[in-house]
Amino acid sequence: MLKPSLFLFLLAALPAAAQKPPKPVPPPAPIEYKDGKLSYAPDSLGNRVPDFSYCGYRAGEAAIPTAIIKVTVPARAGDATARIQSALDYVAGLPLGKDGLRGAVLLEKGTYEVAGRLFIRASGVVLRGSGMGEGGTVLVGTGFSRDHLLTVSGRNDRKVDAAQTITADYVPVNARTLKVANPAAFKVGDRVVIRRPSTAAWIKKLGMETFGGGLSSLGWKPGQREVSWDRQVMAVDASGITLDAPLTTALDKTYGGGTVARGIWP
Template sequence: MTAALFALTPVASPAQGAPSTTAAPRVNWLGMNGDKLAYGRDAQGNRVPDYSYAGYRGGGVPLPAVPARVTVPAPSGQDDTAALQQAIDTASALPPDAQGFRGAVRLGPGRYRIGGTLRVTASGVVIRGSGGATVLAADGARSRTLITFGAKSSYGVVGTPARVTDDYVPVGSGTLTLSSTAGLSVGDAVVVERPTTQAWIDAIGMKGIFTPDWSLRFERRITAISGNRITLDIPLTNALEQQYTQATVYRYTFPRISQVGLENLSADGGAMTAAPDYSSTFYNAALWEFNAVEDSWVSNVVANRFGGAGQTALGPQSRRVSVLRTQMLDMVTTDSSARSNAYLLQGQQNLVQDCRVTATKVHAFTTYGRQAGPNVFSRCTAELVQTTYDSGGHQRWGSGTLYDQLRVDGTLLLVNNGTRGSGHGWSDANSTAYNCVTEGYRIQGPPTAHNWSFGCTGTLLDNSDGEVVSPGKPVLPASLYDQQLADRTS
């Protein structure tokens, strides 16, 4: 059957606004071939990334039901930090079962006051409430994170890195030619490292904004080796360009905890808003943070009156974490010129799905940059009261983010932020806005990469010189993430 593809729409109708007069090459980027997606490619072979690998255990895997092993006493009416931490430590000392779970720490109904920060540092430990009747409440007028999962970690190179010898590896490719495959085997976990160089910074117009002191590190697994060619389990979300950088592949160590979770409860950060310095520290008033953590989750959690920089702070070292069916309500920020973030994705293969935020003056769904992707926001709603604000990448080349079926009372911006803030520059690259409902959206195309929108509604803002498909008219399938996941797993 011939693939029926959506055609690129380089010029919107007047009612939708007009993109830049510089038209991109006409490419039929996406469509359906029978019941599966078909992909178009540009002249270099780049395509819309496969974002379906985001989520717990690589996407499409149901969250486990972990047996409760430790029960927390009823709330004391005083600071319960010590009692809760003791329960977490007790569970952490239990032997893991065959699936790697030590057990759930079960909290009963009531309001547990937390004067400090709870820390989960062992794999296989889940904090579980009894539904909305269980409340974790900040106690004390001091901005902080109430729960942290994992510690900081660092990459360790194993063996000698092999150079990628291809002149160009396009977005969406998972096959690389190396200088040598000696020491590599099928099944090895590897990093594909793409260093940032001054030559590339100059090519994308970020001289004086970006600095060549960071890399994109794609964590992948080798599925096949043929001579000096390897195949990876997950395609890349950024091109590897020999003219700008020398990418390498190596086996690695990166200590993380896994199989940890937070579920079935609510939280209240209101006490922190009384901090005398709240106007400058509200960024720190957060419910949780994931550090070096993988294959973990948050589900069925409602948070009220927090203000932090990422109520769902999935940090740059997190991987394959799902945040499902959550709400961040009535966020309390200030009139600072900088804004807080409601849902913040970093790391790689992370998923936020079926979420809701109500707030004023926030970045509702955003990334911090320098993440390798893929990462996904899907079926989330932002109801920004009093003052509308934005969603989209915040800074520094966040590669491979999908904004899927978002409803935003504000703008969705996949753009070059230039010298704004601390010098944010290009904030999204190879990212996609798909069937999003907005007040307005701007899609800009970075040099050496693409940004796409398909079927988004709202005013198409000026200077939208990215790949804009079907502006003002939703497309099928309804969800890109769901369809890509079905294509891969069926």
């Protein structure tokens, strides 16, 4: 049997490295490029960098069609707002083609002064220039308004059905599947609107109920920072629906979760 003094001596003689805890293993990188491919690693909640390959015309699965030129607006000195807007309105009144386009308004090479604002109010209308930089088409806002120079908008006449609450406690970033109480209310091909509310609890968690110095009218208010996504239903099963593209923000039931509803355009 070892004497106590000898036992303590042996402990003190152990290498310092043997007494240190092992170094923690770092988590995998959220994005890694290897062998010509990108790979994404989710975190502990399933969040990962969103797959933005779904962005663009028809999710990048079809070539962008070329719109036929219907009107050419020549470059001239002076305010061109009325001339360009008249051409845009004319093309907006033309019928849609099978490719979903009505036609293009062509701006020639040169400088166009725009003292007002331009609006595209119908789908299928293209405003096309004749090149970039020197020797191309340049639009110069000469007015005093801080509004957008070009606004693309439509009619807010979408009919939205009663919303269903998303039943999962947490839906991570990049998710495409949503659990709902009544999946039978949806069918493949439906256009849907997913909403994430901006609740008082969420605003307080971010510390945005005030901008310093106590409560103020500048702080965020519930309902002011809601996020919504327009998606299409690709599959329906007993537990929920699958979307055509992922969500870019998590839905956490602690902060209001989210809802999904059919949205129908006339």
